Amino acid sequence: MKAYHLIKNGSSKTAFELRKINLAEPTKEQVQIEVEVFGLNFADVMARLGYYKACPPLPTVIGYDVVGRIIKLGNEVKDLKIGQRVIALTRFGGYSTHVNTSCYGVVAIEEETDAATATALATQYSTAYYAAEHSMNLHKGERVLIQAAAGGVGTALVQLAKRKDCIIYGTAGSNEKLEYLKKQGVDFPINYTENDFYDFIKDKIGEKSIDAIFDSIGGNYVKKALKLLAPCGRLAMYGAAQIAGDSDKKSLIRQLKTLFGFGKYRPTQFFGNSQAIIGVNMLQVGDYKPYILKKCMTEVVDLYNRGEIKPVVSKVFDAKDLAEAHEYLQKRKSVGKLVCKW
Numbered sequence: 001m002k003a004y005h006l007i008k009n010g011s012s013k014t015a016f017e018l019r020k021i022n023l024a025e026p027t028k029e030q031v032q033i034e035v036e037v038f039g040l041n042f043a044d045v046m047a048r049l050g051y052y053k054a055c056p057p058l059p060t061v062i063g064y065d066v067v068g069r070i071i072k073l074g075n076e077v078k079d080l081k082i083g084q085r086v087i088a089l090t091r092f093g094g095y096s097t098h099v100n101t102s103c104y105g106v107v108a109i110e111e112e113t114d115a116a117t118a119t120a121l122a123t124q125y126s127t128a129y130y131a132a133e134h135s136m137n138l139h140k141g142e143r144v145l146i147q148a149a150a151g152g153v154g155t156a157l158v159q160l161a162k163r164k165d166c167i168i169y170g171t172a173g174s175n176e177k178l179e180y181l182k183k184q185g186v187d188f189p190i191n192y193t194e195n196d197f198y199d200f201i202k203d204k205i206g207e208k209s210i211d212a213i214f215d216s217i218g219g220n221y222v223k224k225a226l227k228l229l230a231p232c233g234r235l236a237m238y239g240a241a242q243i244a245g246d247s248d249k250k251s252l253i254r255q256l257k258t259l260f261g262f263g264k265y266r267p268t269q270f271f272g273n274s275q276a277i278i279g280v281n282m283l284q285v286g287d288y289k290p291y292i293l294k295k296c297m298t299e300v301v302d303l304y305n306r307g308e309i310k311p312v313v314s315k316v317f318d319a320k321d322l323a324e325a326h327e328y329l330q331k332r333k334s335v336g337k338l339v340c341k342w
């Protein structure tokens with residue numbers, strides 16, 4: 001058994017080391033999985049750069065999602081079986097050949113399901129599903145703004161909003177990504193390196209015109225987006241990618257800029273306009289409402305099996321090229337999901 005350990009914050013080239021591990025027996029509500037592939041998530045980049053508060057002290061094994069086979073079961077796990085092929089949300093520990101994780105973050109998949117594709121279902125699609133269905137309750141015909149829409153969670157949100165016949169404004173950072181968004185059915189793709197998303201939408205349909213906003217960038221993006229929010233609108237905040245910048249060095253200035261960029265709000269302004277800002281953090285969902293996490297994961301697997309959602313895999317790296325995969329994600333080259341294969 002072995003795992004890539006995060007040993008040092010900073011550049012991906014010096015951050016990881018492959019080490020042997022001795023995994024304990026799974027506890028009563030855990031399963032042990034032999035891993036085929038593990039996924040990358042932007043939170044992993046934040047953890048590597050030292051921005052992720054929930055990350056355990058180094059050295060540690062990060063990684064949120066795996067696809068593999070159950071090889072051991074805790075004695076209170078009733079809905080899963082040894083030998084089943086599963087997706088799992090691992091809450092760290094994913095960059096590993098074997099992992100123990102809570103049964104609430106594990107759902108069986110069909111034998112023939114492509115492993116890399118299925119990895120996207122565990123974290124990115126479940127996060128998008130929780131945000132779009134549980135928190136935001138998207139309705140048919142609503143106008144929706146999705147930031148970083150070509151990313152892993154972004155692609156999932158686009159597909160879930162399309163299912164509801166929403167009108168989608170989606171941002172991305174390059175013209176290649178814009179082509180991808182068009183193919184995904186985004187009605188108004190916006191290259192936010194060329195056009196300010198706020199000006200673009202204001203000129204087209206005016207302020208107070210968007211019913212649901214999904215933000216993973218944070219700071220002044222949220223402040224500007226709120227001006228576009230319609231009465232009865234909702235804004236889900238689930239990330240702050242802006243903090244990462246484009247450097248491997250941690251920057252207090254960028255952290256403060258992002259923090260102050262959010263601006264100040266009064267509860268009465270939301271009450272008066274019947275609006276809401278909703279925070280989404282799947283770690284908290286897993287810790288405090290594990291049955292909701294399980295429900296989201298089960299429902300995305302059902303949607304996938306029925307062909308209603310189609311995860312897009314950007315690239316499959318060999319696990320030994322983990323540093324390269326991290327760089328690829330941090331440098332904003334990926335569309336959809338990035339995966340490493342053992």
Ligand SMILES: NC(=O)c1ccc[n+]([C@@H]2O[C@H](COP(=O)([O-])OP(=O)(O)OC[C@H]3O[C@@H](n4cnc5c(N)ncnc54)[C@H](OP(=O)(O)O)[C@@H]3O)[C@@H](O)[C@H]2O)c1
Pocket residue numbers: 040041042043123124127148149150151152153154171172173174177216217238239240241242243244245246280281282283329330331332333334335336
């Ligand atoms: N709260 C939760 O429970 C939860 C769960 C999963 C993910 N998330 C968050 O959701 C977001 C998306 O996650 P993901 O794993 O699907 O990643 P991703 O969207 O596939 O990759 C991140 C994308 O963010 C955009 N971006 C904007 N500013 C950036 C910056 N300074 N540095 C790098 N990228 C930047 C880039 O797209 P463009 O080139 O188009 O700008 C990049 O491709 C992340 O913020 C992540 O932390 C939160």
